[in-house]
Amino acid sequence: MSLLAFWQAPIDEDVDTVVLFRSTVATTRGAQIASVRARDGYDNWVTHYEDEDAPTAAYYQADYIKDGLVVESSPSKAGVTPYTVTPQMVLDNIQGLPMNRVSAEFVQRMIRHAVELVEVEIRMAISPQTVTQEVYPSSVFNKIVGAGVGYNIQLRHFPVISVDNIYYQVRGAASGSGVQELENLDILIMDGGGLDGYNRGRITVYPRQTSITSIFTGLALTNYPRMAVNVLISYTHGFSTFPRAIEQFVLEGAASTTMEVAGEAETAGLSSRSVDGYSESYTASATTTIFSARRIWHETHMKAIKKLYRKPIWG
Numbered sequence: 001m002s003l004l005a006f007w008q009a010p011i012d013e014d015v016d017t018v019v020l021f022r023s024t025v026a027t028t029r030g031a032q033i034a035s036v037r038a039r040d041g042y043d044n045w046v047t048h049y050e051d052e053d054a055p056t057a058a059y060y061q062a063d064y065i066k067d068g069l070v071v072e073s074s075p076s077k078a079g080v081t082p083y084t085v086t087p088q089m090v091l092d093n094i095q096g097l098p099m100n101r102v103s104a105e106f107v108q109r110m111i112r113h114a115v116e117l118v119e120v121e122i123r124m125a126i127s128p129q130t131v132t133q134e135v136y137p138s139s140v141f142n143k144i145v146g147a148g149v150g151y152n153i154q155l156r157h158f159p160v161i162s163v164d165n166i167y168y169q170v171r172g173a174a175s176g177s178g179v180q181e182l183e184n185l186d187i188l189i190m191d192g193g194g195l196d197g198y199n200r201g202r203i204t205v206y207p208r209q210t211s212i213t214s215i216f217t218g219l220a221l222t223n224y225p226r227m228a229v230n231v232l233i234s235y236t237h238g239f240s241t242f243p244r245a246i247e248q249f250v251l252e253g254a255a256s257t258t259m260e261v262a263g264e265a266e267t268a269g270l271s272s273r274s275v276d277g278y279s280e281s282y283t284a285s286a287t288t289t290i291f292s293a294r295r296i297w298h299e300t301h302m303k304a305i306k307k308l309y310r311k312p313i314w315g
Contacts, residue, residue: 002052003079004087005060006105009045010038010072017065020049026059026076038064042096048087048104054079083127084242085111085250093255094262102262107254114253118246122309124158125238126246131157133167133179133232140231141168144182144205151204152190157237158201163187166205167232179232184208198243198309249305252298260295 005020015038023030033051040046051058062074087107091099119125134156143151144166166182190202242250 001054001056002050002082003054003058004082004104004108005049005051005062005079006077006103006108007047007060007062007074008103008105009047009101010064012064012066012071015064015066015071018046019063019065019070021061021063022051022054022079023059023061023076024055024057026078029061029076030059042098044091044096044099045101045103048108050082050086050088051079080108083111083115083250084247085114085254087111089251090254090258093251094259097259097262099262102258106261107258110254110257111250113257114250117253118249118306118309121306124309126242128161128236128238128240129157130164130234130236132234134234136231136233138229138231141229144185144231145207150206152202153205155201155203155233155235155237157235159199159237159239160189160201160203161236161238161240163189163203163233163235165234167234169230169232171228171230182207201237243309245305245308249302252302256295256298 005022007018007020010018018036018038019032020034020036021030022033034049036046036049038046049060051060058079059076060079061076063070064072064074087104090107090111091104115126136153139148140153142148143153166185166187167179168182169179184207186206186208188204189199190204191199239246
């Protein structure tokens with residue numbers, strides 16, 4: 001699997017190399033896994049590394065090298081699972097903006113913020129999430145083994161990646177009222193194959209060898225009250241990888257904030273500069289700094305993307 005290793009920019013401006021170590025224990029240094037240039041082609045500090053052969057969990061520590069000698073070491077930090085959008089993608093989108101001491105770890109936080117923002121805006125998860133035994137009423141049970149078998153069942157979260165298990169529970173039964181799994185079911189996710197695998201969370205269920213009599217064998221109910229039967233569904237929803245439009249939303253959202261923070265750190269409110277560099281203007285306005293036009297363009301594009309995926313509020 002892949003993990004992201006992060007470290008801060010070194011204090012010594014003359015550091016030329018970063019040597020990275022990986023361990024499965026936070027308190028040990030581990031083995032060397034990489035040696036990278038301390039600065040990239042834009043002369044910005046390199047402060048992250050994607051470890052594509054990482055174990056499930058790992059800790060990373062960096063040595064800062066100057067003229068062949070270790071002049072500083074970073075603290076041990078746990079590796080972070082990358083999103084579809086990585087810090088390097090955001091930095092490539094910014095294209096050489098002086099980063100001052102803005103780190104890739106900060107960029108990762110902005111990516112997480114953009115992911116959470118789009119999830120709130122479109123009202124659904126974009127990263128895979130697991131729902132365990134979500135409760136549905138007896139009307140859903142009727143669509144599995146009753147007269148409504150095969151009718152659409154609307155799950156509360158989507159897009160649906162997989163339906164893992166379906167259970168039932170009889171409320172108020174004298175005995176045998178615990179959660180029981182419904183097995184041997186033919187489950188189909190509807191509306192698949194659309195926009196990057198996007199679906200609205202509808203499924204249909206057909207029992208292969210199930211009857212109401214066999215389901216309720218062993219329950220101490222002579223005539224069970226149908227309204228007392230709940231269905232519990234465990235499933236996974238979200239996107240295994242971000243759709244291209246969602247990827248662009250997260251990329252532009254993270255780039256916008258990073259660009260503004262990095263630009264302000266470098267230029268401290270600069271709004272314009274003459275060609276010869278002798279004349280400069282400064283402003284406190286959030287819309288007239290030298291990076292504001294690009295940020296506003298990103299935000300306008302993000303609003304258009306959200307409209308493609310917005311989940312309706314069910315009444």
